[in-house]
Amino acid sequence: MKLKFRIRRNRLNRSVGGDLFLFIILAVGAVFTAIPLVFMISQAFKPLNELWLYPPQFFVRNPTFKNFVDLFVLMGESWVPMTRYFFNTLLLVVLGTAGHIILASMAAYPLAKHEFLFKPFLFQTVVLSLMFTYQVTAIPNYLIMAKIGWVDTYAALIIPTWGMSLGLFLMRQFIVAMIPDELLEAARVDGANELTIFWRIVMPIVKPAWLTLMILSVQQLWRETGSRFIYSEKLKTLPYALTQIIWGGIARAGVGAAVGLVLMIVPILIFVVNQSKVVETMSTSGLD
Amino acid sequence: MQPVIESNKGLIRGISAKIKGVSRYVMNDIKENKVSYLLVMPYWIIFFVFTILPVLVAIVLSFTYYNMLEPPQWVGLHNYLQLFLDDDVFLIAIKNTFVFALVTGPISFFACLLLAWMINELKPKIRAFLTLLFYAPALTGQGYFIWRIMFDGSAYGYVNGILLYWGIITEPIQFFQDPKYIMPVSILCVLWSSLGTSFLSFIGGLQGIDKSLYEAGAVDGIRNRWQELWYITLPQIVPHMMFGAIMTITQSFAAADQLIQLAGFPSTDYAARTIVSHLMDYGNIRFEMGYASAIAVVLFAFMVITQRVVQKYLSKLRD
Structure with missing residues (x-):
């Protein structure tokens, strides 16, 4: 015990004063971040009379599931069954994510490990495009979708996700750093072709990176309202339907908070499960 | 011939x-x-x-x-000429965008860096929890929704209610209608949810630094954590800072969604009008696609120039 204590005190270049100072900054940051989150959770469990209490209370006093029950009832009343919206979003998330992971990994492997004439061009355009936001490209994107005839179909939401640039960038950097050339060389000597190498050697090693790509694309698709391209009611997504409920008036403040919580919980759970993999992937995310 | x-x-x-x-x-x-x-x-x-x-x-x-x-x-350069010479609202939008980007961009970048650095030395369990906490607002993308309830303009809005109760104000402040408050509150809300991909990248980068570098540094005469940060840690994660800078610049220049959600569209006196919401106005409402595209091109030019400048300064840090 004593030894451990001594080691702690003698950490390289660390002072108690500095520790305290940083602890205070960290605590302030953590509280500032936590307040709205806790407020939101607390709000979702407040009964109606507590929502309109004066002065407003931060914490819920008599927690209730009524808001969630109401949400469920409201969902049941909607013209298109809620399960339909849920299925739509599920379809988007699954197809979008799977396609993105497969296509981005396929492309990342040669961009990381092969030499060919157009490689710098093909990769640098992706790096440059990290600076494009969807608002900048929204109008031409719509025109292109209209031209291909994908407006009001799921292709308009799913296919562009497959080509997201951040995913490819992270995957490529991870492959560069994590897969030694000797390994690939050894496989080639053994007579494996590039497709086999990609599927049997590269893919299993870069698992942390595809879990990261999964989070990024789930995060985006799970909150996709689809309002840019989708007009048919039965093709609308869960976030769209839920946001409609929030706008349903002041009496739905509690239900609104419940909706917010439902939309938050899925990406958070996925992130919690894969956090260490994400950090591992991000350790190679530097841009040289 | x-x-x-x-x-x-x-x-x-x-x-x-x-x-x-x-x-x-x-x-x-x-x-x-x-x-x-x-x-x-x-x-x-x-x-x-x-x-x-x-x-x-x-x-x-x-x-x-x-x-x-x-x-x-x-129409040649007509759209661009009109943008810069005739469109007063666009000039407001440029000003707002720059105010917004110059405040949120650097603060968010350094907050990501500083918090990642502080978290890095903690025990793994605490580190994992704090990473989740700081990343949660960006992860969920529901920020504006909570802030609207908290800063609601009625006496039932949480912030207003507390201020009224304590007697600091006598009537509720219209946080999202009063041009005086729109920007500050929006900036606060955006900062709250801005610890995104760059934050994760810094955490990953810091985790990947070879620990023996610090011992070597101590031998070479590094005496405290600030010197260690400046001479060893930061040069090691310059590539991550480059990547983080791109993500942060894009995010802060393209701000519009949160502002529209918070302040409404159009906002009072164009107080929350940014280049992107100006673009949406012409693109989605007035259907002047040529003009809207010119706005998009100008925005893109701003982002690329800023990124080049930042990149230049960051690469100096390496030496």
């Missing part, structure tokens, strides 16, 4: 030979690296059609008048 034509012919022959040579070279490369191209292309074609092509289309459209009903008409 004869010799000129002759030399022209020679020139053309030379050029066509060169083209043939280059195309043979290209074809050979494609043939030789067939598998590489086959693997890249499915992704890249989709990427090109939905990410690069739209930008190219926007650049072309920005020189036209286009209302989506009639075919685009070439």
